[in-house]
Amino acid sequence: MLMKFPYALSDFGTLRGEGYFYQDRTDRIPHLEEAGRQLIFIRPSRFGKSLLLSMLEHYYDVGRADRFDALFGNLAIGRNPTPLHNQYFILKWDFSLVKCQGELKDIEMALHRHVNAAIQDCAAHYGWDDIEIVPDDAVVSLSSLLRRVRREDHPLYLLIDEYDNFANEVMMSGRRQEFYEGLLYGEGLLKTLFKGVKAAMGQGIDRVFITGVSPVVLSDMTSGYNVGEDIYLEAAFNDLCGFTESEVAAVLERLAAEGGAWSPTEALELMRTFYNGYCFSEEGGERLYNPTLSLYFLKALHTKGRYPLRMLDENLAMDRGKLRYIADLPHGEEVLVQALDGEGGLRIPQLAKRFGVADVLAAVKDRPFMASLLYYFGVLTHTGLSDFLEPILNIPNLVARSLYVEHLQDLWLETYEDKTRVPDLRKEVFRTGDLTPLVSFIEARYFPILSNRDYRRTNELMVKLAFLTLLFDDRLYMLISETEMDHGYVDLSLIRRLDRRSVKALDLLFEFKYVSLTQLKLDGEQLRAASADELAAQPAVRQALQTAAEQARRYGAALTERYGLTDLRLYAVVGVGLERVVWQTVADL
Missing domain, CATH: 3.40.50.300 (P-loop containing nucleotide triphosphate hydrolases)
Structure with a gap:
């Protein structure tokens, strides 16, 4: 049947x-x-x-x-x-x-x-x-x-x-x-x-x-x-609701046996990236696939013979409102940024098991409180315990990550004109690999906004988030951030989805570093007046570019082997203060 x-x-x-x-x-x-x-x-x-x-x-x-x-x-x-x-x-x-x-x-x-x-x-x-x-x-x-x-x-x-x-x-x-x-x-x-x-x-x-x-x-x-x-x-x-990977794999094999010009192995890789990753037990357990998203994908595969154009089912758009609620709380936006960081995850003393609406509406909203709410909303999940038995929470998968990215982009792009420019900037990078227009936009529009946000850290994370929120496109790419590769973590890579390999677009990998004005011994006016080449020649920036390039080569080799890539473009990117960006393709170094 x-x-x-x-x-x-x-x-x-x-x-x-x-x-x-x-x-x-x-x-x-x-x-x-x-x-x-x-x-x-x-x-x-x-x-x-x-x-x-x-x-x-x-x-x-x-x-x-x-x-x-x-x-x-x-x-x-x-x-x-x-x-x-x-x-x-x-x-x-x-x-x-x-x-x-x-x-x-x-x-x-x-x-x-x-x-x-x-x-x-x-x-x-x-x-x-x-x-x-x-x-x-x-x-x-x-x-x-x-x-x-x-x-x-x-x-x-x-x-x-x-x-x-x-x-x-x-x-x-x-x-x-x-x-x-x-x-x-x-x-x-x-x-x-x-x-x-x-x-x-x-x-x-x-x-x-x-x-x-x-x-x-x-x-x-x-x-x-x-x-x-x-x-x-x-x-x-833990798995009373949701699908395990073996269950999803079995369904894909059965669907493939009914006919279809797609690979169950590739389909599983795509579903794992976008839909897997949930764990609801403090004691650990098998990662679970979101059942609604999985059925959305499987039904499209079954009825249309192809993957859905967008991996996010719009029926889950309600989760955007939950992120908006958290972001509007004092320091809530910072919690979303920390969650997107990926490396290390959000560590909290304990997950709140019971709290009243008065706590939600009137109490001090500390990080454990907001992280617990994000966990229950399904946009953070358990990924382990620290050495001190603190719960470690992370974004479960790429669909959940897309909700964070979309919300932060809405927060940081303040005008309609800025929002409408982003798709063209993104396509330019995807087609040609030239970061110049994107970097100019980041310096002129993004950094002035980010420099005024109430964040405790203004390091390479903010530079990475600028690129991540502007380049994110799940219709074309699997966006991989802080993924473990070759005993390290890739800062950011955009790998074309398996069903988009015929699209004429580049696979991209970015390694980010940050150099402060104190390290350069320059003031803001001198920094703004310097050309990109002059900044790249500064010893601290040159060293940061070289370190980023070495990491990009190592991680790029691992990604190429993992995904069978033929032309992965590698970049070393250095944020200088929260005012300038210096970048080079790794081949130029």
């Missing part, structure tokens, strides 16, 4: 019933049962949480017992089911469907309507017609449902998706803080609702599974719901 890919489809019954591809995660069900009765599982947006909940819904629902073999028969759990399969009534809430517009009373009524509608759907599914629905008091409606459940032979399993939707709305859209506090503090409706869930454990509700994007609400729940067990950082559930 030809493969069908369920892009944006999160209903397990439809997926299985219509023969869509499903990466089996049912073998984790026994582990989830053993982990606890009230579980909290957090993952970034578009990482497969809703499908996971739908799978649990279909597995445990007493009303779907007659479909068990059809849905699960050839899956891991179908071959060895637990005694709890099809032993629960299911109630499901999805707080992402609750409108957060209007005044506080409007939001409360939207929440009442959603919970009441879910209770009505539950009652209709099981043929109950005696449930009291109170339009303006969903807590009473829930109590009525639970009274009916207690008269039956099976308990209730409550599934809650996007539990933190309200907090995300507060953070991302600038909603008034008092709206959120009115829902979750004191006798707020959301807190009261969760208090009702807590009180109903053993009184109708037997299990609860909660998903969300961040742990923002967990701290604010306090006595409202302080019984949930966090499993989102445990190694055993």
Whole structure:
């Protein structure tokens, strides 16, 4: 049977019933049962949480017992089911469907309507017609449902998706803080609702599974719901959502067997660069591929016979708003810059596991706080522990890196005219290898902006970031920054994507160095008046160019061998202060 890919489809019954591809995660069900009765599982947006909940819904629902073999028969759990399969009534809430517009009373009524509608759907599914629905008091409606459940032979399993939707709305859209506090503090409706869930454990509700994007609400729940067990950082559930590399490779091999003028080895290399790299366990674990991006790629490959033109699925554009939120915080832009640095990663004392919206809105935003948020948003990920057991966070892959690059470019290119000039400057470098127009733009437009930013470091990183943000083009290139090569790290290289090798563009490698005005013993006026040749003749600049050239040759040889390149252009680039740039192709040195 030809493969069908369920892009944006999160209903397990439809997926299985219509023969869509499903990466089996049912073998984790026994582990989830053993982990606890009230579980909290957090993952970034578009990482497969809703499908996971739908799978649990279909597995445990007493009303779907007659479909068990059809849905699960050839899956891991179908071959060895637990005694709890099809032993629960299911109630499901999805707080992402609750409108957060209007005044506080409007939001409360939207929440009442959603919970009441879910209770009505539950009652209709099981043929109950005696449930009291109170339009303006969903807590009473829930109590009525639970009274009916207690008269039956099976308990209730409550599934809650996007539990933190309200907090995300507060953070991302600038909603008034008092709206959120009115829902979750004191006798707020959301807190009261969760208090009702807590009180109903053993009184109708037997299990609860909660998903969300961040742990923002967990701290604010306090006595409202302080019984949930966090499993989102445990190694055993690192790959509960997402694809492993062996799983992606197997799908590519199967697709290739169906026919196609592409190489599964090359396709895997491309997917690894753009989509791999996520790890959600402090104890380490296998790197994971983003499932939505992977399905986006595989569906394009399957239906069009080629890779997608853009590797970033625009449905993940919401992540741009999260970076914008961080960048607008005090020193937030600096955190984004440090994340892009790559070498060494962001080291923080510990990952914040719970924090309230008051912390998000009013507390001092230090680097651990902002880095933790970026981790939960999925634009940073675990890459190990330091010698002092500090979490090390890095950007997971090239798609996530593109979001950083795009946002910093928007911040640093202040006028429409500057923004419209960049594509032509970029093409000139790609076609001819001449950096002169690009360097002139950096000196005239970029450096005056960067020199006024509140950064602690004005070294070669800022020079590299100027080139990185201006040259980034994932439609044509794999941009490789701080990649380990030959026992060192490549500063920046742009290697044409495997499906773009026929495009007449150069492969490029840059090694950057920085020389301060103090080293040159020049003032700013003298520096601006000097020609590029005069600066290149300065002993400190000449030595920096030579060092950069030696590194470029060594790393260039490693890149050429790794990617089978035939004409890799090498550059030594030296930033002089944050005012001038001196560059030469390595062959000229």
